[in-house]
Amino acid sequence: MELADAVRARRMCRAFLPAPVDPDLVDGLIDLARRHPAAGNSAAASFLVLEGSGTADYWAVTLAPERRASFPWPGLLDAPVLVVVLVDPAAYVSRYAEPDKARTGLGASTADWPVPYWFVDGGMAAQNLLLAAVDAGLGACFFGLFDHEPAVLEAFGVPEGMRAVGTVAIGHPAADRPSRSAGRGRPPLDQVLHRGRW
Numbered sequence: 001m002e003l004a005d006a007v008r009a010r011r012m013c014r015a016f017l018p019a020p021v022d023p024d025l026v027d028g029l030i031d032l033a034r035r036h037p038a039a040g041n042s043a044a045a046s047f048l049v050l051e052g053s054g055t056a057d058y059w060a061v062t063l064a065p066e067r068r069a070s071f072p073w074p075g076l077l078d079a080p081v082l083v084v085v086l087v088d089p090a091a092y093v094s095r096y097a098e099p100d101k102a103r104t105g106l107g108a109s110t111a112d113w114p115v116p117y118w119f120v121d122g123g124m125a126a127q128n129l130l131l132a133a134v135d136a137g138l139g140a141c142f143f144g145l146f147d148h149e150p151a152v153l154e155a156f157g158v159p160e161g162m163r164a165v166g167t168v169a170i171g172h173p174a175a176d177r178p179s180r181s182a183g184r185g186r187p188p189l190d191q192v193l194h195r196g197r198w
Helices: 003-009 023-033 053-062 074-078 088-097 117-135 146-155 180-184
Strands: 044-052 081-087 139-143 163-171
Touching: 003 053, 003 117, 023 044, 023 081, 023 117, 044 053, 044 117, 053 081, 053 146, 074 081, 088 117, 117 139, 117 163
Parallel strands: none
Antiparallel strands: 044 081, 081 163, 139 163
16 A cells, blocks of 8 residues: 555544454554654654453453443454553653763753653654554554553553553454544645745
């Protein structure tokens, strides 16, 4: 598939068939995801891949049984693979304390960063993963952890200091209904493209 086709075809898939995804294919998707741009080549993204009982454990932490009956996307819980995209903010501080980056003044603390690039770069890793899934003929959906982040990190033994950018559900797509937001469409190019000045 051409990149332009993958970009145009990408949609958030919220219903999956329970069929497993070949672990070698999942590894290939992660290999593509890890090739995202990273400030200073900090290489601080990691991927927690949950399959089998690991997905049930994830939902046990993030979606209480009493909420499942009213959950609008029950097919999301059938995704055979969940990938939590993680970043290490401290790795950026360490990298920018090195001699070739020290002049930036970003090597003392995460508070020195006006833009938290670990989240920017983690978002690019997630986008790579979404596009790689489309290219492989799979469905994928990115969603945030919000207030469940600490519980997920603890439940799966993620080292202290790591942050979760979000989770990507991956699997063979099932019949789905689009979210209400999908009907909004995208603004035309001439509304978002500003050449030379606004």
